[in-house]
Amino acid sequence: MFNFLQRIGKSLMFPIATLPAAALLLRFGQDDLLGIPFLSAAGAGIIDNLAIIFAIGIAFGLAHDSNGGAALAGAIAYLVLTAAIATINESINMGVFAGILSGIVGGLLYNKFYNVKFPAWLAFFGGRRFVPIITAATMTVLAGLLGYAWPPIQQGIDAAGDWILNAGMFGVGAYGFLNRLLLPTGLHHVINTIVWFDFGTFTDAGGEVVRGEINRFLKGDPTAGPFLSGFFPIMMFGLPAACLAMYMAAKKERKAAVGGMLVSIAFTSFLTGITEPIEFSFMFLSPVLYVVHALLTGVAMMVAFAFDIRHGFGFSAGAIDYVLNFGLAENPLMLLVMGLFTGAIYFAIFYLLIVKLDLKTPGREDEDEDMVEGDSTEHGTSGTDETDARAYQTIAALGGTDNIVAVDYCTTRLRLRVKDADRVDEKALKRSGARGLMKINKTNVQVVIGTAVEFLADAMKNRIASGNPPLDQNIDFNSNATAPKEELPMKKEILPEDFVMPVDGKIIPLSEVPDEVFAQGMMGPGFAIVPSGNTIHSPVDGKIVSIFPTKHAIGLVTDTGVEVLIHFGLDTVNLKGQGFDLLVEDGQLVERGDALLKVDMDFVGANAPSTVTPIVFTNLTDQKLDVLKTGNQRQGTTSIIKVQ
Template sequence: MFGFLQKIGKSLMFPIATLPAAALLLRFGQDDLLGIPFLSAAGAGIIDNLALIFAIGIAMGLAHDGNGGAALAGAIAYLVLTSAIGTINESINMGVFAGILSGIVGGLLYNKFYDVKLPTWLAFFGGRRFVPIVTAATMTILAGALGYLWPPVQDGIDAAGAWILNAGMFGVGSYGFLNRLLLPTGLHHVINTVVWFDFGTFTDANGEVVRGEINRFLKGDPTAGPFLSGFFPVMMFGLPAACLAMYMAAKKERKAAVAGMFFSIGFTSFLTGITEPIEFSFMFLSPVLYVIHALLTGVSMMVAYALDIHHGFGFSAGAIDYVLNYGLAQNPLLLLVMGLVTGIIYFVIFYFMIIKFDLKTPGREDEEEEGGSDYSGDDPVDVRAYHMIEALGGTGNLTSVGYCTTRLRVTVKDSEQTNEKDLKRHGAMGVMKVNKTNVQVVIGTAVEFLGDAMKKRLADGNPAPENTEPVTEDALSEPAMEKEILAEDFLMPIEGEIIPLSDVPDEAFAKEMMGPGFGIKPSGNIVYSPVDGRLVTLFPTKHALGIETDTGVEILIHVGLDTVKLNGEGFESLVEQGQLIQRGDALLKLDLDYLTANAPSVITPVVFTNLSGQQLDMLKSGHQQQGTTSILKIN
């Protein structure tokens, strides 16, 4: 559990780095300082969205590879949770805890499902694309549960707050302790709302009745302040001293890396009273220190109460509010004495605890071994990735690995060093040496898994797995289905001239690397469905679509060549992915003039991608009207 909490703490370091600047902007823009709403709004843009920022940071930090897909999952988890739970109970306020929970769920689901394999007709939604989908579903269920489980917790904290208000010194101390202890859950706002804006009444000189500790103090109530005063020593002196202790206890080689962070968050706490950057920097890395911090806050509140110190703030208990409200305070100089003592106590306790018990505060974390360095040979995709890299000339020749929907797009130093025979032996459907440094390897719809495995291996130097035997079974795609298409069941999808696939000016299509088919020189401007089935793939750039017939045959219609580079210009989708379609349904509208002017070719390959040993017979050629039947058959 401690190890897991430390991972959460480490993942927060990146978002925490943004908070000091936001805090300064927020404070200096207030009306009692510069009075510039623009500055306050800029800082509030970060501070007010802290939960979402933490959801993103934690999810990305927990991801085994730090991929941005995990960050997206964390954000989606938070948005789903907060939106859905509000429909059950509008009074629910989970605060930062909602972001922490969302980040954990998003990160764990990413590690679980980032490499999930789906059936071929759903392959587009496999891998990392599946993570946001399963995250949204999971958080919907969780929101439904928390919508009923969280209100009793929130009500319990509210009841505790009612007791605190009438318990004198111990009530003040309990409030200080719970205020810090509940910070990660956001429930401290429940108590704060009661204490700061509702507790007690005071009639000012104008006869106006004001309520709440903050409002009463600012209006001159001499009894107000006990629930505010004790925060000043902690925020101005205690937590900055804790930063100094954590810096002094950091590993020698890590001190330079954490010095800037500790100075900025410590100074922010002293000046503005915004302490979250400090507290979140160690609350998960060393929870025991955070409990001690909460206890020390309670003690500070009790001591200030015993010394009859009355001071308050309109924003937070930092130096700015200390100076601005000095004239309204009682015994304010005693807070400085308390602050110096509090700073010494924080430094001594933090430094001793960190050194004595080897607590993993920032700068003392254990160096984690990077995952993925153990290649046992049990994973057929990993073994295939090893052989693919070797067939491309090894790590000395292979510079980078990328992929599109079906092809590996790799950069090499010399394409002549690639072994086409070995590539095909280990699963390639075809190989194209585009030029001296670029090679495309046709894999199919499961290319994402192979590409990611190759990237991982390339970063590690491609060590040989224990078992290097070639993978004979097809681990990258579903078995091909032996289905047929009768001549009358297939319609001409668009008006134009039918040409042999071998005449398509693209080697991958011409050599049937993706499967058999034919080409069309279109003269019409609408692509219709040639079969009954389902639209299983509609590429974001709209240049290509995949159809699965009711009998299981998969068809790829690729409008033009290199039209993916047009980013959707010249295309208008008339259907949605996943939609059931019938022969003759309009699928895609084309701006043929624009495509002719901006694409290398408008020739449109129609390819059958999952035929296995079956025969495609073309029955017609030349110019054909859209809707013409009996142009081919498959048996």
């Protein structure tokens, strides 16, 4: 659930990224600036259609391959939902929740059905073309259910929103504190979306009802802004002052090394309101400072509320939004006064705590930690090669290509799935220019890069696809081809610790399987299991490369190129999928122990000749397979086989 919510939070950044353009157009077109109505109308075209933009952006972000077909599914899901639900109850307006729900359904259905196959006479409607069809059908059913279920749900949401909006200083303070506290996990995007785009309603001059703190502020609601105002003193003054405190507290010999970094991220925070590079620079080195920062954010929100300051932003609380929306604000000059006091408080508290508690902020680390700014020219690269060099260094610091399962990113950080987080070298990451590292769990890490994260992520994906060759090799990433100095074939092997028992049961030789095709090794060497458990788990880290339409057999490939076929039971193809509950999808990356298939053992045992399950290695030619254990074994047991 945590990983799923993180994926939702990351996907929300696609539609949120449109807000700066909308805010600029909307403001410049208003009478107090340029007074050009069609500019305001252009901006309103985005603001008024955020729900469908959310549907498209979330579906696209959830798609395993970021394909445009998922985005189309999200749009269709939204259009079907909103049109159908209105026939049941005209008063229902799900707002941004309709977009979020549609995006989730569209993205998940795309991942499940993008490669579905039909008989020849229906083949045209197979694959990605089937996704909009199943999406429309699914959303029609959901619309029928929500037509009756949504009104009480919306009443509950509105009641919660009204309580928070009317909770005064406590409400805005709690929101500010939680907003910063959840930032390390990325889940702050989720609560931001609810507050910014759903809480509160306002009817504009044209009679249109708009929802959400940002939308209401930009459309002129005189009550909107309290949940936005208090961020300006923090982002424009407080965190830059924290950077100054960290610089002043740095060791004398380290000030030159960290000064440039601190100046650049402080200016970014002041100008744009993007604060993550600053926050991640001390978040894990000195967690006590981060808790203080979260508390100070809550206090700033409460003080702004107490002084009746009402200001807002289209993207974030930086100087750009402060100036742009100055004409819509109430008491905006008080934010500058607040900012000066906030900056002084941040500097004093941060400097005092850093020095007195000897906190390891940038420039105060122990010498052996050697945190320096990455030098992208150390490998003889410069200019356009800097990103490629940094990608090479980052991949190496993450444990190499064999440790990286998936690369993703949000506004300022890489979001990575790895095989073993312990193999990630934090010092090497910081030497390559990373601001910080967060290990979510054993297989999920986040690396704070800054606003250039998208370019680094793309460069890393290209390098990973090519095996991360040395920097002095001539590589054409656009053609997905490499020109290495020496071609080395992939070494097909599976170490004993890299293969686990996929299900509780008894290991028997493949020769004892009552099926000549398997018993004689026609499909390849392997072994078999007489299962006592009902769930098949992945025995290896790898990728799902084939799933039989009848669900009884799954093919995987390891990162070393070994193909593994798990065939549950004998003649189970005749069951036509009955008795099998598939838990993965074709193309999915899996780790050892991930559940692949759940089996109704009573049904399959009664309707198939045997439940004996062959595990076959289908592409071993020169390699030797050794079965290291026999007899009854528990799922997850290691050292079952060895391939060399």
